[in-house]
Amino acid sequence: xxxxxxxxxxxxxxxxxxxxxxxxxxxxxxxxxxxxxxxxxxxxxxxxxxxxxxxxxxxxxxxxxxxxxxxxxxxxxxxxxxxxxxxxxxxxxxxxxxxxxxxxxxxxxxxxxxxxxxxxxxxxxxxxxxxxxxxxxxxxxxxxxxxxxxxxxxxxxxxxxxxxxxxxxxxxxxxxxxxxxxxxxxxxxxxxxxxxxxxxxxxxxxxxxxxxxxxxxxxxxxxxxxxxxxxxxxxxxxxxxxxxxxxxxxxxxxxxxxxxxxxxxxxx
Numbered sequence: 001x002x003x004x005x006x007x008x009x010x011x012x013x014x015x016x017x018x019x020x021x022x023x024x025x026x027x028x029x030x031x032x033x034x035x036x037x038x039x040x041x042x043x044x045x046x047x048x049x050x051x052x053x054x055x056x057x058x059x060x061x062x063x064x065x066x067x068x069x070x071x072x073x074x075x076x077x078x079x080x081x082x083x084x085x086x087x088x089x090x091x092x093x094x095x096x097x098x099x100x101x102x103x104x105x106x107x108x109x110x111x112x113x114x115x116x117x118x119x120x121x122x123x124x125x126x127x128x129x130x131x132x133x134x135x136x137x138x139x140x141x142x143x144x145x146x147x148x149x150x151x152x153x154x155x156x157x158x159x160x161x162x163x164x165x166x167x168x169x170x171x172x173x174x175x176x177x178x179x180x181x182x183x184x185x186x187x188x189x190x191x192x193x194x195x196x197x198x199x200x201x202x203x204x205x206x207x208x209x210x211x212x213x214x215x216x217x218x219x220x221x222x223x224x225x226x227x228x229x230x231x232x233x234x235x236x237x238x239x240x241x242x243x244x245x246x247x248x249x250x251x252x253x254x255x256x257x258x259x260x261x262x263x264x265x266x267x268x
Contacts, residue, residue, distance in 0.1 A: 086156030129163025131170035184213030187220035203236030
């Protein structure tokens with residue numbers, strides 16, 4: 001055994017003895033980590049173990065709705081803002097018309113016009129929004145359409161709210177702003193999105209996704225130094241998205257942000 005290996009073993013024995021004397025379990029964990037680190041760094045590593053690397057490109061397929069703003073076809077040089085809309089669990093499947101039930105797609109059907117490209121993919125039945133797949137989908141969208149990469153936005157409701165949080169945590173460098181509605185996620189991951197301005201919406205009486213799901217993410221983002229607004233509808237249940245998407249202030253707020261620029265609105 002090498003000198004380094006004897007040293008690691010001695011450290012492990014010391015840590016175990018200290019635990020027995022003091023009852024501090026973390027000392028054993030520290031000793032184990034030292035042993036593991038010594039092994040991984042190549043000291044006393046079994047010669048049968050060889051470090052390798054692989055890169056793959058998994059296929060990603062989505063059916064989706066496309067909305068092109070007035071003037072898109074006429075001006076071949078202009079690059080447009082992009083809004084990615086993520087629907088809720090009830091719109092999953094292979095019937096794309098389900099995605100038209102809520103959000104910006106519904107507003108378009110009602111005659112609303114927006115100054116950005118909108119893409120609204122459909123999540124397959126039994127699946128959830130996965131940030132890796134959505135990131136790949138956005139890569140394809142940016143290649144297909146004339147998009148201003150500094151003005152890419154994401155919003156979603158319920159399951160799509162969860163998807164919005166997870167996506168900005170996974171790829172925060174991609175987005176200029178985000179608007180998750182009645183969603184949730186993991187606070188320690190959301191801290192990755194501290195540079196993405198976020199406007200959060202939730203109903204105080206939501207019995208499907210409790211408002212605490214949004215509250216803890218708002219707290220985590222604020223603690224990380226992020227810019228976050230939080231709108232609570234005191235009398236709303238799970239449907240906090242209808243009022244949100246009918247409010248044109250949301251779209252003006254999104255469009256006021258560009259990637260990499262400090263947020264103009266203070267955290268609320």
